Amino acid sequence: MKKSKTETAETRQRIIEIDAQAFKRNGIDATGVAEIMAAAGLTHGGFYRHFESKQQLVTEACAASMDQLVHSAKAAAGAGLEPLLEHLRNVLHAENTYLGGCPLIAMGSELARSDKNTRHVASQGFRELVEIIADWGLSNDPATSADGAIFTLTSMLGAVTMARIIDDPELSERILRIAKTSLVKVPARS
Amino acid sequence: MKKSKTETAETRQRIIEIDAQAFKRNGIDATGVAEIMAAAGLTHGGFYRHFESKQQLVTEACAASMDQLVHSAKAAAGAGLEPLLEHLRNVLHAENTYLGGCPLIAMGSELARSDKNTRHVASQGFRELVEIIADWGLSNDPATSADGAIFTLTSMLGAVTMARIIDDPELSERILRIAKTSLVKVPARS
DNA sequence: TGTACATCAGTGAACGCGCGTTCACTGATGTAC
DNA sequence: TGTACATCAGTGAACGCGCGTTCACTGATGTAC
Numbered sequence: 001m002k003k004s005k006t007e008t009a010e011t012r013q014r015i016i017e018i019d020a021q022a023f024k025r026n027g028i029d030a031t032g033v034a035e036i037m038a039a040a041g042l043t044h045g046g047f048y049r050h051f052e053s054k055q056q057l058v059t060e061a062c063a064a065s066m067d068q069l070v071h072s073a074k075a076a077a078g079a080g081l082e083p084l085l086e087h088l089r090n091v092l093h094a095e096n097t098y099l100g101g102c103p104l105i106a107m108g109s110e111l112a113r114s115d116k117n118t119r120h121v122a123s124q125g126f127r128e129l130v131e132i133i134a135d136w137g138l139s140n141d142p143a144t145s146a147d148g149a150i151f152t153l154t155s156m157l158g159a160v161t162m163a164r165i166i167d168d169p170e171l172s173e174r175i176l177r178i179a180k181t182s183l184v185k186v187p188a189r190s
Numbered sequence: 191m192k193k194s195k196t197e198t199a200e201t202r203q204r205i206i207e208i209d210a211q212a213f214k215r216n217g218i219d220a221t222g223v224a225e226i227m228a229a230a231g232l233t234h235g236g237f238y239r240h241f242e243s244k245q246q247l248v249t250e251a252c253a254a255s256m257d258q259l260v261h262s263a264k265a266a267a268g269a270g271l272e273p274l275l276e277h278l279r280n281v282l283h284a285e286n287t288y289l290g291g292c293p294l295i296a297m298g299s300e301l302a303r304s305d306k307n308t309r310h311v312a313s314q315g316f317r318e319l320v321e322i323i324a325d326w327g328l329s330n331d332p333a334t335s336a337d338g339a340i341f342t343l344t345s346m347l348g349a350v351t352m353a354r355i356i357d358d359p360e361l362s363e364r365i366l367r368i369a370k371t372s373l374v375k376v377p378a379r380s
Numbered sequence: 381t382g383t384a385c386a387t388c389a390g391t392g393a394a395c396g397c398g399c400g401t402t403c404a405c406t407g408a409t410g411t412a413c
Numbered sequence: 414t415g416t417a418c419a420t421c422a423g424t425g426a427a428c429g430c431g432c433g434t435t436c437a438c439t440g441a442t443g444t445a446c
Contacts, residue, residue, distance in 0.1 A: 002406095002421050002422055004410085030303075033399080044424095045402085108299045109299045113216070150368055151369065153352070154351075154368075158347035159344040161344075165294065165309055165313065167310050168313060175340055192439095193442075195443090198389065223433060235390070235392060
């Protein structure tokens with residue numbers, strides 16, 4: 001049942017994308033290889049024709065998610081400051097289904113315990129997001145703009161994570177609202 | 191081998207405390223019942239004399255961690271604004287071994303997927319922390335002070351989580367430094 | 381206060397289960413002639 | 414272009430392993446008389 005090169009590449013990509021969704025929904029540990037393969041319409045045995053290990057898939061799925069996030073942020077920023085802010089506000093939605101979600105938010109504490117490669121692709125994605133936002137910083141000093149961008153991003157990460165933990169929807173909404181309000185003020189400061 | 195009531199209560203407490211440490215170090219899924227019992231000097235079979243399930247232990251360990259955190263924050267706040275800020279700055283250390291760490295930071299994305307009870311104790315702890323910080327808000331409007339406290343806490347959560355993901359120690363330090371700088375300014379705003 | 385008995389914390393073997401991974405096999409694809 | 418053969422994506426059974434949980438048992442503790 002050998003498949004053509006294009007088919008193989010497409011299957012590999014499909015596994016990564018399905019996996020990226022599942023990881024963000026249920027976490028890394030809770031997502032099994034067999035489950036992902038079944039969702040891709042395959043049996044689990046074929047997994048190792050595409051990846052060396054589950055860990056490699058984790059890394060690639062994380063990279064794909066970050067790339068998608070960076071790509072859409074770049075597109076929004078290219079259209080102006082207001083679209084960029086709108087883009088960031090979307091990330092701050094309670095459900096956060098936007099673009100399938102940000103891996104930093106959905107699996108933050110799990111990523112912190114992940115291996116070198118996974119943390120590296122996550123870090124690289126973060127750096128790119130900082131750069132995109134910093135380019136719109138209102139300060140004349142680039143370093144200050146970058147600081148503002150870093151604070152904006154990490155504050156958003158914390159707000160959405162906390163909003164998801166909180167068991168009271170009203171408080172969750174309030175947390176996100178406060179983060180949104182600070183979105184414009186903070187990176188523009190100083 | 192029945193033990194006295196005090197001994198039993200002490201053992202139960204010991205399991206919770208050891209478990210709280212392990213969860214914060216390695217995450218919920220990665221921490222096994224047998225591992226915890228061994229660390230407490232017991233065999234895994236006895237676990238179910240103290241807890242109905244692993245899930246119950248997760249909830250109790252989370253509650254104990256939050257209580258400890260709230261208790262120390264209260265003590266610091268009682269000593270004045272400067273001790274409280276110093277307390278918050280300690281939480282923002284890269285290693286964050288302070289008080290054994292905050293469960294919201296160490297297991298944020300895992301807590302977001304936890305059951306109702308666990309999310310409830312985490313939420314309750316968060317509300318108490320907000321109250322403690324809001325009491326020191328420099329605004330005359332209590333609601334604004336609470337908003338500042340919420341933003342401070344969630345921003346800290348995001349900063350430490352991101353600092354732990356980042357693979358470059360220099361950038362991690364920078365993230366924490368920026369969060370520390372904003373610590374004083376933000377809750378005092380407006 | 382002393383004795384007989386019920387309680388129950390802790391032991392260690394065993395349970396079913398799902399995990400990541402391996403492997404012999406299949407058969408369509410790509411390649412060499 | 415046609416034929417023969419090597420490749421390899423995908424299958425499905427099987428692997429060892431560690432997990433949460435159960436259970437028969439032990440023996441010190443608490444209780445009833």
